[in-house]
Structures are given as C-alpha cells and as structure tokens.
Amino acid sequence: MIIAVDGPAASGKGSIARALAAHYGLPHLDTGLLYRAVGVATARSGGDPDQEADAAACCCIDDALLTDPELRNEAAGALASRVSQHPAVRAALFAYQQDFARQKGGAVLDGRDIGTVIAPDADAKLFITASSDVRAKRRHLEDSHADYTDILADILARDARDSERSAAPLRQAEDADLLDTSDMTIAAAVQRAIALVEARIRR
Ligand code: CDP
Helix, strand or coil: CEEEEECCCCCCHHHHHHHHHHHHCCCEEEHHHHHHHHHHHHHHCCCCCCCHHHHHCCCCCCHHHHCCHHHHCHHHHHHHHHHCCCHHHHHHHHHHHHHHHCCCCCEEEEECCHHHHHCCCCCEEEEEECCHHHHHHHHHHHCCCCCHHHHHHHHHHHHHHHHHCCCCCCCCCCCCEEEECCCCCHHHHHHHHHHHHHHHHHC
16 A cells, blocks of 8 residues: 655644554655755755756765754755755656555655655545644744744745745645644544545545
8 A cells, every 4th residue: 555645844744654654564755855865965065956967966865864863954954945846856766766655565655746746646645734833833842942933934935945846846636635734633633644544445
C-alpha cells in the first residue's frame, strides 16, 4: 500500500505520515529532507540556490548530510523552497522517491507533490492543511527564540513560492482527502488520518 501525504509547512503532515507508517508497519520517507539537503549543500558550496545549475550540481546527497541537525531549521526550509523550484533538481530527486514509493509492500511518503507527481497511483492520498496562524504558532512552540511575526512571514513566503511555482506546485490532488488540523490535537489528527485511509482502501 502506498500512502501519499502532502501539505504546507507545519500542517502536521510529517507527524501524521510517521504515525501512519508506524500504524501500518510501512517505511516512511520525508521527501522535504531531500530538498533541504540540496538547499544546504548548495549554500555550503557557495552556490546560489536561485540558480538552477548551482542547485542541480548539489543533488548527490550523502547519508551523513541527511542526519545533519542544521537541515531541521527554518533557514534550511527556506533554502529547500528555493532549490525545489528548479525542474532539474526535481528531476534529479524523482527516481529515488518513486523507487521508495514502489518498493515491495509499499510505503508512506510526505511532501508537496507525492499525490500529484511522485505517486499519482497511491492507494490513499491525504492533503493536510491548517490555518497559517496555527502553523506559525506550532513552529513558534518548537523554537521560542524566534519571533512569531518572522515565522509567520517565512511560512507565508514559503506557501506562496511552493504553490505558485510552475514545477510540481503544492496543490491537493483531485482524489486526495482533505484534513484540516487547525483545531485538532496531533492524536486526533492521526486518528482521523487513519480513518480516511481505511475508508479509501475499503472502496
Ligand atoms: O516540514 P516543512 O513542511 O516545513 O518543510 P519540508 O517538508 O521539509 O519541505 C521544505 C521545502 O522543500 C518545501 O517548502 C518545498 O519547497 C520543498 N519540497 C518540495 O518542493 N517537494 C517535496 N516533495 C517536499 C518538499
């Protein structure tokens, strides 16, 4: 079974995808981490993340980089959002993601274009959202040193870049179930996500 989980920053998609993977005993891929790695590698090499050739030259990701804590910060998220606009970067990361999705037994992947591009044939697709205010508050709770207004501005800028780009923009697949987690605890959101997947696979 392939489960595709898409949605904007801090919508809850990562936590939901991990919980679904544990529930169904499936491997999980956080595809955002791949774009974060390319973004950070491009910046570290002195390249310009807005230049397709610079970013495309940094798509050979090594395992050590994927565990670097720097990948988790908001600066890496912003770099990821810049390099992920380039078709050459998306193409370089495509086969790895699709192979992961199609492995024997299935998988759970989360990102922006899983249900639309990477695994359009997924058995269940969830599109996770939450209001921008709630999403900024969640990120603020994770990093209380950062200014709330700056976090909200970063999230809105990233939403705009991710949704308005021409290469695999962030959008809900036609056959995806929408889950708005604005007023939900993570436990409630996970329960709802499992119920949606169950309903899909029974159809
Ligand atoms: O966890 P959060 O939602 O903040 O970010 P992420 O999932 O790690 O993704 C970081 C950035 O990578 C996003 O803002 C997108 O620009 C890009 N991305 C993408 O284009 N396609 C994906 N499948 C996953 C991430």
